[in-house]
Amino acid sequence: MYEKFIVNRSNWALDDWLNWQENLNPNQIDLSLDRIKEVKEKIRFNQPEIDIYLVAGTNGKGTTVHLLNSILCLKGLNVGTYTSPHLKKYNERVTYNNKPLEDTDFIDSFIEIENVRGDVPLTYFEYGTLAAFLSLNRFSCDAWIIEVGLGGRLDATNILNPNVSIITNIALDHQEWLGNTVNEIASEKAGIISSNAPCVCGALNTGEIIGEIANRENTDFYLIGDDFSLSNGVNGSVWSSKSKTIEKIRIPNHWAQGEKNNLAIALMSIEACNSDLLPNTEALNQLLGSFSIPGRFQIFDYRIPWILDVAHNPNAAINLRERLGTIELTDKNIMIVSLMKDKDLEEFVSLFEDIVAKWVVCTMNTPRSLSGDEISKRLSEKGLFDVTVLNDPDEAFEYIETINHNYNAVIVTGSFEIVGPCIHWHENKK
Template sequence: MESWGLHEWLEYQETLNPNSIDLDLSRIEKIFKKLDILPPKDKKFLIAGTNGKGTTVAFIEDILIRRDLKVGSYTSPHLISYNERIAINKEMVPDSVLIKAFKTIESVRDNVPLTYFEFGTLAAFLVLTQAKCDAWVVEVGLGGRLDATNILEPTMSIITNIALDHQEWLGDTLEDIAKEKAGIIKPLIPVIYGDDLMEEMIRRIAIAQESDLYVASIDFSLVNQDEYSTWNGLYNSIDNINAPKTWGFAEYKNLSTALTAIELEDKNLLPSEAELNLILKNFYLPGRFEKIVKNLTWILDVAHNPDAAENLLNRLEILPEKGSKYMIISMMKDKDISGFIDIFSGIISKWVVCKMDTERSLTSVELSEKLVTFGASDVTVLDSPKKAFNYVNEIASKDDTAIVTGSFQLVGPAKSWLKSV
């Protein structure tokens, strides 16, 4: 154990999974109290929601970094490297820092079982403490109420939106999912909600916790005009926002939510018009409508539920009409496959399906059968992501577009493959 590298530590954490234990926060809280974890007194953002969490985290990071703050973030899952999950000023931490944190946690764990995600969450909080970060921006892993990140006492709770996903964990209805995600609402801590669906449910929980709730379209908004946009916050506004032309509706909501959270935390942290436009000009978040031109145009997007698919479609329709659109897709068994693929049925010329390197992945045959059910006539079945990428690269022309979507675990290999060709 003393000589283990990062890979060995992560494999070890997989073996600790307390499958037979009720997933509550008591175990992780027990270890949390043994560690010298000391979050900052303010600027602690906890972000839940079905979609848009990563984008909202990235916006908040960029804005705070512009104010010369040391900003620590914790996100999941990763695309290529586990190190992506823990970043300081958007630079992922090295293996040595992670391993040191893992060793510290193991030394105080005393056989208390932790999940892979709980172990990682404690490591993240320990790393951010030791780095003396001025601000913490933390993305909830799954749900909210019972998520390991919910041991954090934030100064700002954010819920991006509510949509159907992870029903086997969070419940089958939007009401169930809203309750779980609103579980991050803490007594007297303000809440920003970046949507209006299930607003009444979230408001009831906020009232019960005596927390002020601020809702998109009611308390704040980002109005998209022809050339420029305007953010109208709670007490402040920013005009002449030059948002990227390829943004979908979700990106505007996420930016508006992030700005409002910053405003409520400390209005002096808000960017000027010029600063915000510079942030947006340079904004980059891997795997979120990420465009890479190699032989043809590749669009990498981690959308994996119908709500995210709608936004991806919205963005694809903004692209210039040229060439054919190929969709390379793979999805996990627990996803709403039919609801996802039906959204793209009208714009995809050719579908290429493959199985990811995980037991949770739907088989290529199962996915292709669902595509045929929805009327797709041109479907190619391949048994690995690499074969799918090579196939499209060989048959497509430079005017064509390849969309890689359906899972983080497909987009990650696509990024690695594109670096190698």
């Protein structure tokens, strides 16, 4: 079997593997742990005996992962991370000490999986998740920080037994797979809670439900507002838990409440795992002074400011709108927007109507994307008529160059699938 496999795929590049994986399972989303557990057992994967942080939630997962990673690296730990989706290159999904893995790291893991997979139809995400864990296992990590893909209970990342389970927040999203109420969604996401491992929760609206699940799992439960908080102090912000305090924290100027909550959650998670790793005020402020994440309120100055943010549901849009309020914006801005079919387009755009004078819409390069024509039709039904439809993101970006002298800023949002191409477009313009 191994020799036959090598003959068939020995010269495959990373993109060849990824394209092939997309067609291995006909369902792009097929929530189940059965397939990945079966292959995990065949490959004899054992998770390392290190600290593992597993991060779920509707929004803020990526920011929480980046904050945890930055703090732990600052303390001198060797840290592996796994996040999804990626903005520009697949390699971004797995990092070791802030460096994306090489193509060969992934390919070696893909070969290892394929040699035992048999006819198990792993999804694209399941294949990538198992490969990420195999790849990180080859490095001398002190900690892993793993972002849940979708939900929690049946997500591929839930084959791990974390040292800390983290739930950032709960809002309506992915109802087709997770349930139609925040309580149902909370129950699905709380499926990552592991017996005897603490759970840190930033979801006040469903804290009681998640706390009950944590209690059934016999684990310590820390809820934002009750057990820890980030509040305004005399000389900056103050993070505090029942036993620790960090004062005089300088919060970045363009942060909204979401980012503040993510910081509070990250610090509580570190305390719950190993309080000796909490940073002092000086170290934390140094970190926050240069903290940024690609695609999260990322600003390019190209003739006029371009503000890029991967907000992709109404809850994230609320946070983006708050962040936009921290800078001087008039009501004469352009928004390039496209969303997935399962998102609430009308509620999303309603949050920006007061600052957007022109809408530019397009179809993203994914079958899950709303079409530009459909977005335009629905915006018109809302009474928003200054809408231009382009075929794809690149056409939308190029179109802006012909009209941007009439506007103050360009806001690009709605999905990783439009922000990622925009970052690539800007980098090519340099």
